[in-house]
Amino acid sequence: MTRKLSMSGAINEAMKLAMRKDENVILMGEDVAGGAQVDHLQDEDAWGGVLGVTKGLVQEFGRERILDTPITEAGYMGAAMAAASTGLRPIAELMFNDFIGSCLDEVLNQGAKFRYMFGGKAQVPVTIRTMHGAGFRAAAQHSQSLYALFTAIPGVKVVVPSTPYEAKGLLLAAIEDNDPVIFFEDKTLYNMTGDVPEGYYTIPIGKADIKREGSDVTVVAIGKQVHTALEAAEQLSQKGIEIEVVDPRSLSPLDEEAILSSVEKTNRLIVIDEANPRCSIATDIAALVADKGFDHLDAPIKRITAPHTPVPFSPALEDIYLPKAERVVKVVSELLGTPLEV
């Protein structure tokens, strides 16, 4: 049975299903339950995360499995890595991906390295769930999209879902995976609803999804920007232009074949990525296609990204920071040499 569920509801449901299936799955993070040891606070009143994504888990699984941590990202992230390598399957919540500054070593030099550095003797089945994304008026330290930083680290997998259906299936796949997986949740998509099947299912990590077929331009879009691309596709379709929207869904591993075969069909590539442009996923995908798909290109590769600035606070500035459908329409028109109708 499929029914409408929000993105945060889908993520919440995935965690519940994983914890029912495997008692080695635990959840740890700051206020993932909330109110630990507060006598007057009944567990049903507990926060369940700052935005309520983990609400209800503590009632079902208890505080032995839903662990509120102190605000010490290095401490609990490192603990999650070694708990994983010694037999548990932790989900560690890094509240905002921006906070990786406080615990990068635990991911970069510890968890990501164990399996290779120890000659294959260690497994690190940890899932780091983390919020990202601009548009929440959360300013420079709570709005970044740092998935490129993690994609640059061998040994970790990076997942960025764009719909509730994918969030649930990919999170279950992430928890089942025996390597560290960083699972990005766009905070501005939490309330977006979509069709989500009931029950346990996984979506393989490393498989892209064609969100809309088209023959004129390939538009690879990441996370929330998939929706920007789809909005642009609607507008362009009315002018007779059909873009193909490719959602990689995971950035590491990256489904190179899906991107390259789409470019082979359309001969043009745009990448939409709301992260900063230097050393970004947009740049990485552009390099991939320049290297392996050059013969199929009829036009320069275009990247639509945020500017190379911190995320501004003022709504007036943040609104122009993020990629927009209008900009996509404009770039597509330029690539095709089709004059813009205003």
Next chain:
Amino acid sequence: MKALESNKDVALTKEKAQWMYQKMVEIRNFEDRVHELFAKGILPGFVHLYAGEEAVAVGVCAHLNDKDSITSTHRGHGHCIAKGCDLDGMMAEIYGKVTGLCKGKGGSMHIADFDKGMLGANGIVGGGFPLACGSALTAKYKKTDNVSVCFFGDGAQNHGTFHEGINLAAIWKLPVVFVAENNGYAEATPFSYASSCKSIVDRAIAYNIPGIKVDGKDILAVYQAAEEAVLRARRGEGPTLIECVTYRNYGHFEGDAQTYKGDQEKAEHKQEKDAILLFRKHLLNEQLLAENEVVAIEKSVEAAVDQAVKFSEESPYPNASELLTDVYVSY
């Protein structure tokens, strides 16, 4: 600080005394050999030697079994040996050979043996505190009575992870024993300069956990303190901080001219303050072991280290195909 004399009441079985002396001599002999091999240019990379600090690793690990785990440091060979890692596999790892404990992919700073509860030497100062909490969390969650020991140096006690890790272990009552190896120098910087506290153990007060400072050259003092801390952890009563005052006989790394050390301290730590000589004397005085038994251990260890070097020399390097294994994907 407890002195050697006060520990004559520590009752060691002959078997335990033998094991402890053997492990100490293994570490010393192994490290002296690595020193020679490195000086000859035979070993690649960085090596940080544990010689001089043997009483700490051995005195603590004497209370552990293979299901207990330890986290270690960049100066990890001693911890590996005390925790039961195979000398052949260790030496081959330091040579970068495929027969090494990590197939030659880790090297001196990353020797691990999960079957022995050795969760890995660690090239990052302060890396072990959260990790020890994690393995202890597994033990607590699975309701085993396994204990995690976190070995760390005086340099690491100023790192943020020291505070985060000890606080987490304290509030969750995790079965961790934090063992400080205060050898007086963080690289080339004296402890007295770098630490706001006179003793590392003073910091236990801040986290409301027991702390004890011992002479880390006196294996009986270390043994006694560790026994109490390990039992406390096994009983589910939470972490303890033990500070062992010790000395490293070599430099921070091989090639370090050690200009920051005084001549006298260097000499006395190799003679009257040497942990192995002190324990040897104790074993003979207390008639725990006879002279011929002690000599037999020393000879067998020398042969074992010779064998480890031979094994490593004769072992092949990893095949090129190994570059791309043990990691999920390569582009």
